[in-house]
Amino acid sequence: MKDVVFRYARTGGTAVDGVSLTVHAGECVVLCGASGCGKTTLIRLANGLAPAFFRGDFSGETSVCGVDAAHGPIDRLTPLAGSVFQNPKTQYFNADTTDELAFPCENMGMPAEEIDRRVEDVARRFGVTGLLGRSVSRLSGGQRQRVAVAAATVLGPRLVIMDEPTGNLDAAAIDDMRAAVWRLKDEGVAVLVAEHRLAWLNGVADRYLLCDRARIVREYRSDEFLSLPPERIAAMGLRALDLEPYRRRVAGLVTRTADAAEDDAHGTEDDGTVLLRTRGLVIGYDAPRRPALPWARRRDATHGGFSRAIPDMTLRPGEIVGLMGRNGCGKTTLVRTLTGLARPISGRILLDGKTARAHDLARVGFLVMQDVNHQLFADGVREELTLGMDEDGPTAMRRDRMLADLDLADVADRHPMSLSGGQKQRVAIGAALMCGKRLVVLDEPTSGLDRSHMEQVGVLLRDVARRGAAVLVVTHDEELAAGWCDRVMDLSR
Structure with missing residues (x-):
């Protein structure tokens, strides 16, 4: 050039x-x-x-x-x-x-x-x-x-x-x-x-x-x-060149998660300190159905469905839990199940100590998807953050603060689909935070984000947890997990 x-x-x-x-x-x-x-x-x-x-x-x-x-x-x-x-x-x-x-x-x-x-x-x-x-x-x-x-x-x-x-x-x-x-x-x-x-x-x-x-x-x-x-x-606003300190921190958080899980096994299911529990949960989906078209080339046999058992887990208000593990181990399927977007194969999900159905989970939870293009609907960033809400004075003030916190004020009048990948991600996170749900789940929220915006996401997650929500973060980002998660579940283990 x-x-x-x-x-x-x-x-x-x-x-x-x-x-x-x-x-x-x-x-x-x-x-x-x-x-x-x-x-x-x-x-x-x-x-x-x-x-x-x-x-x-x-x-x-x-x-x-x-x-x-x-x-x-x-x-x-x-x-x-x-x-x-x-x-x-x-x-x-x-x-x-x-x-x-x-x-x-x-x-x-x-x-x-x-x-x-x-x-x-x-x-x-x-x-x-x-x-x-x-x-x-x-x-x-x-x-x-x-x-x-x-x-x-x-x-x-x-x-x-x-x-x-x-x-x-x-x-x-x-x-x-x-x-x-x-x-x-x-x-x-x-x-x-x-x-x-x-x-x-x-x-x-x-x-x-x-x-x-x-x-x-x-x-x-x-x-x-x-x-x-x-x-x-x-x-310079750049990510770390050495990840070893972050990996050691994450390893310690995973160890403490195992100890916490052992404590959960002896606790009561309605002690008032837990928002959501799983018991004997198995997640997955059936094999996709493929039309038998004579001209459709298939070099391999149809791949079967997916299922796996999930160790009993607990999500508490005020806590940020990281969900980590190799690609394809079931992280996204698990969070879709926990937010009512997919049905479990077997087992129970307890909400406030009671068995929850899909609509119960959808009522209390908000999932920021890995591909945020699936959940941007409004004609402007400002409208996206208050979609479905009454835009009264307090709501508008909270929305404007959120735009500033997420560094989106300059693009508030832009169409969400015209933004960069990182900006779209922040818009979806802002919509989740504006809803005030009791469970906020984010699937790879820092994908494509630079250092300062990654830290902004961490600060906002901590603020949501401090307001009493349970936060579950699916991530491969060791910097985010080490800096902001209270404990980590590693599904690869």
Whole structure:
């Protein structure tokens, strides 16, 4: 890129202002900086989505492997640049994972034998062989992300572009991602990553570009960046480079959770200190039904349903409980069950000491979903926070305070679907907090958030707990869990 300037047609704001950068073959370059600094727009310029699909005013030069990314036909970029988006669901074209991996090859007209070879190879390289033949709708967010990364490399691109690729991944999957980036570099592939969670890139990244207010304000060599003191990293609004202190803290919280569970087993179910308990709970769902269409290709047998027993758990008012574990272990299914969106296979959920039905759980609980696009309905951010509520004076005042606390005051009149991923997440969290429910459940609330907004979420969760609500947080974010959770349940155990 050379002297690139880009302004979105919809908002009119300058998203990239005079940026020049070069990424060499076999090099990993990281774009870092606070939310809204222009990282995602740089990604869209690199893969040709801006200005071809994200319309706006463009000037400067952008070249990928000699192809004009701004003005040339985007299909010329397809075999050269593979992309992994922040929300993997936005890049899926098929309902079946195997078909999704084959889709780019089919578009290029490859023979069936070559397609099968590439699908098997990329699935093995990225550790998703066990996910082949699965329904995309039945995958966890982290599993979808892993399949999306594999699909982005199935054509053998010379440049791989990633936007927050680890936002929904567990520790093991992040290690796989790190190994995959190493392999890409060894093969001479250039890798451009926009990321908030920086620790996994230690030793893999060659350069770090610090973005601020639509510009690249500083470039660091890897050794130079990693030698910066933690307080300097924090002052720049960046996530931690060393996660070991946070992991030790989380391990201690998990240990105390086991002790608390033992105490719960000898307690009474109506002692007044517990909002919700589970007893012998088994969660899950049936296998998806697939139509027997003669032209529907199925490389694998239909994947069965999912079920697992949940250790008896307790949620108390005023407490923040972290729910952690590997991708696909049942975290999202569990919180959907606890909020009345899914029925348990067996066992009991007790609310205030009494067996609760789905409508009872829905009445007291609010779930902020992992994909917040499913729960944004209003035409403006301000209206979203008070949807279904009487907008009297006190409500309006509380809403305005919430907008300020969540750093959303400047976009209060924007349509929620026009916001960045991190901003949408904060809008959904604000809607949950405005409802005043007794149980607030958040599924990956800090996915795609920078350090300051992650800490804002933590402060707000603590405020909700202090007001008497029970808070349950599904997360892979060790910084959030270590800093704000009172105890942690690890479903992988």
